[in-house]
Amino acid sequence: MKITLAHGAGGRETEEFIKNLIIPTFLYRNIEGGIGLDDLEDSAVIPISSEEYLAITMDSYTVSPIFFPGGDIGKLAACGTINDLAVVGAKPIGMLDGIVVEEGFNLDELKKILRSLESVLRALRVPLLGGDFKVMPKGSINNIVITTCGIGIIKGSPIRDSGARPGDKVIVSGTIGDHGAVILALQSGLEIESEELFSDCQPVLPIMEKALKIGGIHAAKDPTRGGIAMALNEIAKKSNVMIAIDEKRIPIRDSVRAYCDMLGVDPLSLACEGRVVMCVDPKVADDVVEALHSIGQEDARIIGEVCEEPKGYVVMKTIIGGTRIVEAPSGEIVPRIC
Amino acid sequence: MKITLAHGAGGRETEEFIKNLIIPTFLYRNIEGGIGLDDLEDSAVIPISSEEYLAITMDSYTVSPIFFPGGDIGKLAACGTINDLAVVGAKPIGMLDGIVVEEGFNLDELKKILRSLESVLRALRVPLLGGDFKVMPKGSINNIVITTCGIGIIKGSPIRDSGARPGDKVIVSGTIGDHGAVILALQSGLEIESEELFSDCQPVLPIMEKALKIGGIHAAKDPTRGGIAMALNEIAKKSNVMIAIDEKRIPIRDSVRAYCDMLGVDPLSLACEGRVVMCVDPKVADDVVEALHSIGQEDARIIGEVCEEPKGYVVMKTIIGGTRIVEAPSGEIVPRIC
Numbered sequence: 001m002k003i004t005l006a007h008g009a010g011g012r013e014t015e016e017f018i019k020n021l022i023i024p025t026f027l028y029r030n031i032e033g034g035i036g037l038d039d040l041e042d043s044a045v046i047p048i049s050s051e052e053y054l055a056i057t058m059d060s061y062t063v064s065p066i067f068f069p070g071g072d073i074g075k076l077a078a079c080g081t082i083n084d085l086a087v088v089g090a091k092p093i094g095m096l097d098g099i100v101v102e103e104g105f106n107l108d109e110l111k112k113i114l115r116s117l118e119s120v121l122r123a124l125r126v127p128l129l130g131g132d133f134k135v136m137p138k139g140s141i142n143n144i145v146i147t148t149c150g151i152g153i154i155k156g157s158p159i160r161d162s163g164a165r166p167g168d169k170v171i172v173s174g175t176i177g178d179h180g181a182v183i184l185a186l187q188s189g190l191e192i193e194s195e196e197l198f199s200d201c202q203p204v205l206p207i208m209e210k211a212l213k214i215g216g217i218h219a220a221k222d223p224t225r226g227g228i229a230m231a232l233n234e235i236a237k238k239s240n241v242m243i244a245i246d247e248k249r250i251p252i253r254d255s256v257r258a259y260c261d262m263l264g265v266d267p268l269s270l271a272c273e274g275r276v277v278m279c280v281d282p283k284v285a286d287d288v289v290e291a292l293h294s295i296g297q298e299d300a301r302i303i304g305e306v307c308e309e310p311k312g313y314v315v316m317k318t319i320i321g322g323t324r325i326v327e328a329p330s331g332e333i334v335p336r337i338c
Numbered sequence: 339m340k341i342t343l344a345h346g347a348g349g350r351e352t353e354e355f356i357k358n359l360i361i362p363t364f365l366y367r368n369i370e371g372g373i374g375l376d377d378l379e380d381s382a383v384i385p386i387s388s389e390e391y392l393a394i395t396m397d398s399y400t401v402s403p404i405f406f407p408g409g410d411i412g413k414l415a416a417c418g419t420i421n422d423l424a425v426v427g428a429k430p431i432g433m434l435d436g437i438v439v440e441e442g443f444n445l446d447e448l449k450k451i452l453r454s455l456e457s458v459l460r461a462l463r464v465p466l467l468g469g470d471f472k473v474m475p476k477g478s479i480n481n482i483v484i485t486t487c488g489i490g491i492i493k494g495s496p497i498r499d500s501g502a503r504p505g506d507k508v509i510v511s512g513t514i515g516d517h518g519a520v521i522l523a524l525q526s527g528l529e530i531e532s533e534e535l536f537s538d539c540q541p542v543l544p545i546m547e548k549a550l551k552i553g554g555i556h557a558a559k560d561p562t563r564g565g566i567a568m569a570l571n572e573i574a575k576k577s578n579v580m581i582a583i584d585e586k587r588i589p590i591r592d593s594v595r596a597y598c599d600m601l602g603v604d605p606l607s608l609a610c611e612g613r614v615v616m617c618v619d620p621k622v623a624d625d626v627v628e629a630l631h632s633i634g635q636e637d638a639r640i641i642g643e644v645c646e647e648p649k650g651y652v653v654m655k656t657i658i659g660g661t662r663i664v665e666a667p668s669g670e671i672v673p674r675i676c
């Protein structure tokens with residue numbers, strides 16, 4: 001059997017592949033009292049004292065093209081890892097990177113990528129502690145692949161995908177699918193105007209910090225590969241709840257919707273790289289939305305709520321008045337989207 | 339300007355590239371009281387209490403061929419990261435991996451690689467806590483690249499490259515250049531017999547634990563890219579000492595020497611993947627060697643000593659009776675050696 005693009009696309013096949021092939025291979029997958037491989041959370045978690053946990057996460061970035069409206073692979077690699085820490089409630093304290101480039105790669109482009117990565121870390125005062133740099137001969141890798149590892153500290157309890165409770169409001173922190181749409185459009189060879197289509201790539205740490213200050217955040221995810229369709233399905237399954245969302249409330253840019261229509265893809269399954277979906281105590285949900293508006297996340301809104309049944313499903317009330325099940329995306333989705 | 343293979347080969351150009359390009363790009367590079375990017379140690383170190391440090395390291399493995407006598411890319415990725423933790427005196431507590439494969443990659447080969455990686459972790463009871471899995475379209479990556487991140491705990495003080503002191507004995511834990519020779523021979527298309535040429539790829543944790551139990555370990559490195567030539571030059575520079583080694587004492591397999599002669603390379607600059615060079619208090623150096631023999635490292639021996647002057651140099655007494663300066667290797671050395 002051969003590996004297909006779908007195995008790495010972040011949808012159902014990736015989940016099955018990890019559950020059926022990777023997890024059973026490893027005898028040791030967790031540290032007692034922590035969150036490990038089986039949990040498939042955004043970060044692994046290691047208890048370090050009675051009140052603190054260490055969060056650690058790692059992602060490989062293969063995005064193509066490496067420069068795109070709204071960012072580049074360097075910014076993406078920094079944000080993606082910061083975001084995986086942020087959504088479990090961790091404050092990032094350090095990052096490492098493993099950079100693999102093709103022989104003949106342009107040095108100025110590499111500098112630009114490093115500066116992008118750095119500017120994200122600088123703004124959050126996160127040090128780059130170390131890493132690795134390798135060059136592969138011409139033709140054995142396309143451009144550049146960056147792997148980043150981030151570590152952070154959680155004071156109190158980690159936020160889990162399994163924490164959503166019936167009655168919670170589902171909040172999305174901004175428009176969805178922006179990153180996926182721009183990458184997909186570029187890969188499809190479409191001409192795009194950067195004023196109308198650009199990645200949402202940004203660190204969600206300020207969003208999470210603001211929301212956590214208010215409290216009542218029961219579950220949170222950054223909806224990257226597989227989009228909010230994947231993220232909400234994971235929360236629904238792990239929390240053993242149903243998530244009901246309302247299509248007309250989901251913030252989607254007109255330009256993203258137009259490109260999605262043109263390209264025949266569902267914006268719900270397109271990656272975001274600077275958004276959070278959270279399940280929030282209904283008593284404070286409006287306060288959280290308002291707080292997010294106050295820090296420039298003006299499209300943050302409640303898009304649905306957490307219900308009891310049917311457990312493990314995401315159901316959407318559509319604009320035309322019906323309801324449909326939002327499945328975890330399947331197939332190739334978009335290769336090299338992040 | 340273009341990136342060359344030498345920039346990623348682990349020799350002088352890599353060092354200069356990191357010092358001149360990567361380090362100046364990043365404003366934040368350390369955590370107070372820790373070891374960060376500037377230090378170019380095998381692991382970064384973060385203080386977590388008055389008696390404990392967290393060590394963290396990350397490496398990208400691009401070795402070609404991916405299967406070789408003595409190991410494969412999975413075993414290498416596990417050992418390499420474990421070893422970077424071990425040589426700073428850390429006990430590994432967890433690992434993450436970022437796997438990027440080419441579309442169409444053989445599933446059975448992937449399983450074999452994962453099992454190799456796992457068997458290293460299993461033997462040391464180190465859990466795989468999480469990671470990432472991506473697939474790149476056919477032709478955009480050759481086979482597979484694995485990045486591993488390891489974290490460990492240091493009780494007491496980290497072992498630093500800068501810790502060598504005049505009078506210390508230089509110990510190597512086994513034969514040198516085995517890994518580099520086999521990869522280079524395979525890349526050169528030579529027929530090799532696996533009984534005579536095989537990688538030394540193994541975790542050095544038992545070696546370090548045994549040595550640390552005796553004490554007096556002032557500096558330690560696993561001599562990977564650039565071999566012991568690079569490792570000793572780094573120690574000499576950072577410790578501000580001269581290191582004098584004796585060629586006739588350096589353990590090199592006859593087969594490795596023969597292939598090196600045939601290929602025109604210096605075994606001192608060839609990667610090892612299961613060895614440690616250490617600078618050890620002369621009072622306990624013989625005990626350390628004996629202890630290493632007792633755990634199956636039968637080729638461990640003292641190969642030289644640390645002197646005062648000329649600072650920053652590695653000097654070798656040659657078999658034919660002269661002396662020569664052992665420089666940090668330069669140029670392409672061997673691409674995709676690890």
